[in-house]
Amino acid sequence: MVTPILSQRASACKEAGPCKIEVSQRIQEHPMRTSQFFFTTLKEAPADAEVISQKMMLRAGYIKRAAAGIYTWMPLGLRVLRKVENIVREEMNNAGALELLMPAVQPFELWEESGRGPAYGPELLRFKDRHQRDFVIGPTHEEVITDVVRRDVKSYRQLPIHLYQIQSKFRDEIRPRFGVMRGREFLMKDGYSFHASFDDLKREYSNMYETYGRIFTRLGLKFRAVAADTGSIGGTGSHEFHVLADSGEDDIAYCPTSDYAANIELAEAIAPTTPRGAASQALSKVATPGKAACADVAEFLGVPLEKIVKSIAVMSEKEDGSKVFALLLLRGDHELNEIKAGKIAAITPFRFATEGEVEEFLGCKPGYIGPATADRSKVLVIADRSVAAMSDFVCGANEAGFHLTGVNFGRDVAEPEVADLRNVVAGDPSPDGLGSLDILRGIEVGHIFQLRTKYAEALNCAFLDEQGKSQIMEMGCYGIGVSRIVGAAIEQGNDDKGIILPPAIAPFEVCIVPMGYFKSDAVKAAADQLYADLKRTGVDVVLDDRNERPGVMFADMELIGIPHRIVIGERGLKEAQFEYKGRTDAEATMVAQSEILDLIRGKLCAG
RNA sequence: CGGAGUGUAGCUCAGCCUGGUAGAGCACUGCGUUCGGGACGCAGGGGUCGCAAGUUCGAAUCCUGUCACUCCGACCA
Numbered sequence A: 001m002v003t004p005i006l007s008q009r010a011s012a013c014k015e016a017g018p019c020k021i022e023v024s025q026r027i028q029e030h031p032m033r034t035s036q037f038f039f040t041t042l043k044e045a046p047a048d049a050e051v052i053s054q055k056m057m058l059r060a061g062y063i064k065r066a067a068a069g070i071y072t073w074m075p076l077g078l079r080v081l082r083k084v085e086n087i088v089r090e091e092m093n094n095a096g097a098l099e100l101l102m103p104a105v106q107p108f109e110l111w112e113e114s115g116r117g118p119a120y121g122p123e124l125l126r127f128k129d130r131h132q133r134d135f136v137i138g139p140t141h142e143e144v145i146t147d148v149v150r151r152d153v154k155s156y157r158q159l160p161i162h163l164y165q166i167q168s169k170f171r172d173e174i175r176p177r178f179g180v181m182r183g184r185e186f187l188m189k190d191g192y193s194f195h196a197s198f199d200d201l202k203r204e205y206s207n208m209y210e211t212y213g214r215i216f217t218r219l220g221l222k223f224r225a226v227a228a229d230t231g232s233i234g235g236t237g238s239h240e241f242h243v244l245a246d247s248g249e250d251d252i253a254y255c256p257t258s259d260y261a262a263n264i265e266l267a268e269a270i271a272p273t274t275p276r277g278a279a280s281q282a283l284s285k286v287a288t289p290g291k292a293a294c295a296d297v298a299e300f301l302g303v304p305l306e307k308i309v310k311s312i313a314v315m316s317e318k319e320d321g322s323k324v325f326a327l328l329l330l331r332g333d334h335e336l337n338e339i340k341a342g343k344i345a346a347i348t349p350f351r352f353a354t355e356g357e358v359e360e361f362l363g364c365k366p367g368y369i370g371p372a373t374a375d376r377s378k379v380l381v382i383a384d385r386s387v388a389a390m391s392d393f394v395c396g397a398n399e400a401g402f403h404l405t406g407v408n409f410g411r412d413v414a415e416p417e418v419a420d421l422r423n424v425v426a427g428d429p430s431p432d433g434l435g436s437l438d439i440l441r442g443i444e445v446g447h448i449f450q451l452r453t454k455y456a457e458a459l460n461c462a463f464l465d466e467q468g469k470s471q472i473m474e475m476g477c478y479g480i481g482v483s484r485i486v487g488a489a490i491e492q493g494n495d496d497k498g499i500i501l502p503p504a505i506a507p508f509e510v511c512i513v514p515m516g517y518f519k520s521d522a523v524k525a526a527a528d529q530l531y532a533d534l535k536r537t538g539v540d541v542v543l544d545d546r547n548e549r550p551g552v553m554f555a556d557m558e559l560i561g562i563p564h565r566i567v568i569g570e571r572g573l574k575e576a577q578f579e580y581k582g583r584t585d586a587e588a589t590m591v592a593q594s595e596i597l598d599l600i601r602g603k604l605c606a607g
Numbered sequence B: 001c002g003g004a005g006u007g008u009a010g011c012u013c014a015g016c017c018u019g020g021u022a023g024a025g026c027a028c029u030g031c032g033u034u035c036g037g038g039a040c041g042c043a044g045g046g047g048u049c050g051c052a053a054g055u056u057c058g059a060a061u062c063c064u065g066u067c068a069c070u071c072c073g074a075c076c077a
Helices: A003-014 A025-032 A052-059 A075-094 A108-114 A116-123 A142-152 A198-219 A294-301 A338-342 A355-362 A454-458 A482-492 A521-536 A550-559 A570-574 A593-605
Strands: A063-067 A070-073 A105-107 A125-128 A134-137 A161-170 A185-195 A223-227 A238-244 A250-254 A261-263 A284-287 A309-317 A323-331 A379-384 A393-396 A402-407 A417-419 A438-452 A462-464 A470-472 A474-481 A510-514 A541-543 A564-568 A577-582 A589-592
Touching: A025 A541, A052 A063, A052 A482, A070 A075, A075 A161, A075 A185, A075 A198, A075 A482, A105 A108, A108 A116, A108 A134, A108 A142, A108 A454, A142 A161, A142 A185, A142 A454, A142 A474, A185 A198, A185 A482, A198 A223, A198 A238, A198 A438, A198 A474, A223 A250, A223 A438, A238 A250, A238 A482, A294 A393, A294 A402, A309 A355, A309 A393, A438 A454, A438 A482, A454 A474, A474 A482, A510 A521, A510 A550, A521 A541, A521 A564, A521 A570, A521 A593, A564 A570, A564 A593, A570 A577, A577 A593, A589 A593
Parallel strands: A223 A261, A323 A379, A379 A417, A510 A541, A510 A564
Antiparallel strands: A063 A070, A105 A134, A125 A134, A161 A185, A185 A474, A223 A238, A238 A438, A250 A261, A250 A438, A284 A402, A309 A323, A393 A402, A438 A474, A462 A470, A564 A577, A577 A589
């Protein structure tokens, strides 16, 4: 049990007295000695492990793979998972949310009722029971919770209510990868709040925003809250919480000199402040044989990439059967943001045009297409804001092997529609006008949404207000990827020796490594005594009492990520000294035996 | 879904082309030496070579099928 140890921390630090919480000796004693604990470390990670956290977790014996994206949490890894879970639980409780546990298996009817069944697609794992009734393994629980609440909550007097659970979920990902960071089965904290008014939802949303900040701070992780796209789940306001790590899957645009932070999918690229320059070059057609890519053209012509306009051909097939062919214009060094493009009404929904369609509308194969000679009665031209401010630029001539130079809007090309089409890049001005943007990589570990009435309406989750009138409830939903946090923490903390975890979530806080436990009575006595003393004061300590060579013990304790190490050897004992080394310290330091408890307490209380 | 690749001991991999009694390192067991940075010696245990059918006197090896796993993948003009 990990809970008592964590909750003991405060009292243990204040009064170094005996532990006041009774715990089973067997549970407490046995697993805290490596000889009694079940853990297996590997020198080499399995070949199919891709990312560092996955390799480390497998090598350290935190997890074992059972199938693609499905893992067993071994005792050592489970300690970490439980510590994360308990911090999340404590902070949720402190914030006024109530824990419940919903079933992993859900009747499919609820998904039909919300209309999300078909939309969720093959990621939703379905099966039939023996009576041929349809069930799903829950990838999320909006339907179930809304069903629970609509049955029992009838009055505004019962609102607001915030219920959460920490439960295994299953999403049948097309390509599960990165170990527990993108598994199919994973542990998630999901909370749902119900309100009588939008204002009250906003209040709780803000409460959760603060709570999430406290959770990730307590976990000891570097993180950032960012404004997010609401995506398929729907709703209005939304923030993601990202653990910062170079290996993250998401790009976050943030402003170091202000509060601005947004997922790159959402971050606005504001229009250049400098107006378009006057045309100074004559339009001319130049041969660029074999130079289809922007970078090649720029190099071939000896012009900067920023003077090239690339044209991306897209096709939009409307529900009424009509088709729109469009060219999206971007500066050569910019990237299309498909989320932004997808929001432009004229081309919603869009897909990239096929080679055949490009030829049909432009009379030219891809590689040399451009807006200048396009028939604007058939081709919609939408320019990114940065392109709209360009003059004397280069673009494809709609003739294989040729580009145009000195192209100018107004003179050579009709003015285009203008939109924000691109991903922001480092150095772009921040949309709040308070500095310039930088890009960071992040791993999404939390997400909060204002769902509003989307599910409540579909499932008719209503209450009677003060006037006795029936109203649909306002909903918020708040998720934290508990198992993903373990992976993310290791992505953030590791070195060539292994895992480096913040003490709050490390499998053990302190390890005692005796030199010659079975050879020297003095060492054994000192190690046992220190172990008992630390244990008594509530420290989560493990004693490495395996009859292993020192190198093996050091390597293992470092690999599994224990933040503090105390080495006890005859050499030091003669001077009444132990050796202390923090996991990330360069050198060990000698500490008087009599001061070791205070030292450890100090380190742990400091975080 | 399309393309590519890989399945041999718990882990990393060799053997396959050129068919002939299944190998190495790590891990594991026993004994001995050693032991303050992943020790060494000796002796062991462990694999129906993913599965199925086929060719052959004989298949890990060749053929076919199948399953599993991994990687890549629209466009970026």
